[in-house]
Amino acid sequence: MSLTQDDVKKIAHLARLSISEDDIPAYEKELSNILGLVEQMSAVDTSDVAPMAHPLDMVQRLRDDVVTETDHHEQYQDIAPNVENSLYLVPQVIE
Amino acid sequence: MHNKTLSELSAALQAGEFSSTELTQSYLDRISSLDPQINAFVTVTQQLALDTAAAADKRIAAGTAAPLTGIPLAQKDIFCTEGVKTTCGSKMLDNFISPYDATVIENFNAAGAVMLGKTNMDEFAMGSSNETSYYGPVKNPWDINKVPGGSSGGSAAAVAARLAPASTGTDTGGSIRQPASLCGITGLKPTYGRVSRYGMIAFASSLDQAGPMTRTAEDAAMMLNCMAGFDERDSTSAQRDVPDYTANLNDSLQGLTIGLPKEYFGEGLDAQVGSAVEAAIREYENLGAVVKEISLPNTHLAVPTYYVVAPAECSSNLSRFDGVRFGYRCDDPADLEDLYKRSRGEGFGAEVKRRIMIGAYALSAGYYDAYYIKAQQLRRLISDDFKRAFEEVDVIMGPTAPEPAFGLGEKSDDPITMYLSDIYTIAANLAGLPGMSVPAGFVNNMPVGLQIIGNYFDESRLLNVAHRYQQVTDWHARTPEQFK
Structure with a gap:
């Protein structure tokens, strides 16, 4: 499996990663090499194999529907880059 | 003091041979004079350590000490620590002061253990050489031109250089076992779900597992006693009782069946590493174990x-x-x-x-x-290989890593070659099984690790198997010359 430079740009956009034009050829090569390694998977017929998402067959735990979390928003927002009136600030989204 | 194991330190603290404050200060002094050579720490929490040590001394005097009370430890910088910078080896978190503690940290705090600082690591635990850290590579204490392994390279190097008696690591594809092998220390990745992942910065949630990095298996058992347990804040935490992992360390290995997967001794394995592992297995036969060749065909x-x-x-x-x-x-x-x-x-x-x-x-x-x-x-096929193997054998043994520590910069430009460093460790993560690395010799003056993989939740047996080997060998007790 070999990626093109356009593929690299598309994937970087999907992952919301800015990458410089200069780095694209290197990513093209490295990501293609990794996909080449991964390609070994296709040699095995797995049509009857159930996917294993998780190492232990565990059921999702249920808990009583009671409040367990207390309000920490001031503490958590202390470390945010930009906060005003308990709101996270980002560049204007709607004109 | 720095040549004592955790169990020896614990006994000495209880007996009043020295105080936790003296012990902590001696490690802080070693870190400040020796760490510049290996870069194992991102943050040293000097004042916090001394304050905690003083509190531990009071607790010891009051007679309410736990086994780890007053013991200095190094924590991998992937564990959130309230009020202390938690970087995960990344520029992304260079300014991150965690607002809460990971469960693992809470457990150590409750036991009265002392945090010396946070250890360097591959960025977000992604790497096998500790060269991807934003804070620069860690150097291997056995040869500072070589890598310590990764991603828990700082934790491994700190223990190997005797800058901390024990540390914590996390293992997603080998990140405890491979650096333990390359630095000549003991490392245990428990069964998936045995140790809480709460507050441990997530890399791959179905694979990540925290564990101890120590000099001896006995020390790893003491650490795991404190780390393991159900945590309702981790949705995949195992709801199982925690045994006393130190209880069965001395059990006989008579009749233990060891499986040797033929796939772990083939192409890609350094011949001298292979010889060291085979010598370790002969040692197990002397201890009464029975060896059986097995196959893990999807390796x-x-x-x-x-x-x-x-x-x-x-x-x-x-x-x-x-x-x-x-x-x-x-x-x-x-x-x-x-x-x-x-x-x-x-x-x-x-x-x-x-x-x-x-x-x-x-x-x-x-x-x-x-x-x-x-x-x-494919993950299921790999996991099924182990299930079949454990119907016939008690533990599986082989090399931890295909070769001893490699040179700094030697593989950093080639991701694929780097990925193959974890060729023997990754499968245990995919299956969720516990695995250990135990020092088993040297090749060209660099340590080699023996890997022991166990069945689900069989950590007690792994520790027993490792401990008995350490009673008849001294590889784990060797110290790099500059750090004696």
């Missing part, structure tokens, strides 16, 4: 499978780093998309970006079945 698929599963989970987990709520934010974003893209592009290093992109690709429309579902199917 060759573990690395390809891992490099779909782990990046897919990482691309999802690392989407939380968005420049909005915490961590790095780029300067002067033009709009919201620019804020996301540049904060992430500037905050993450090259290896992390590669893995996020592989994961995003594997999960994207049109490729999901061919990559992600396929990898999950």
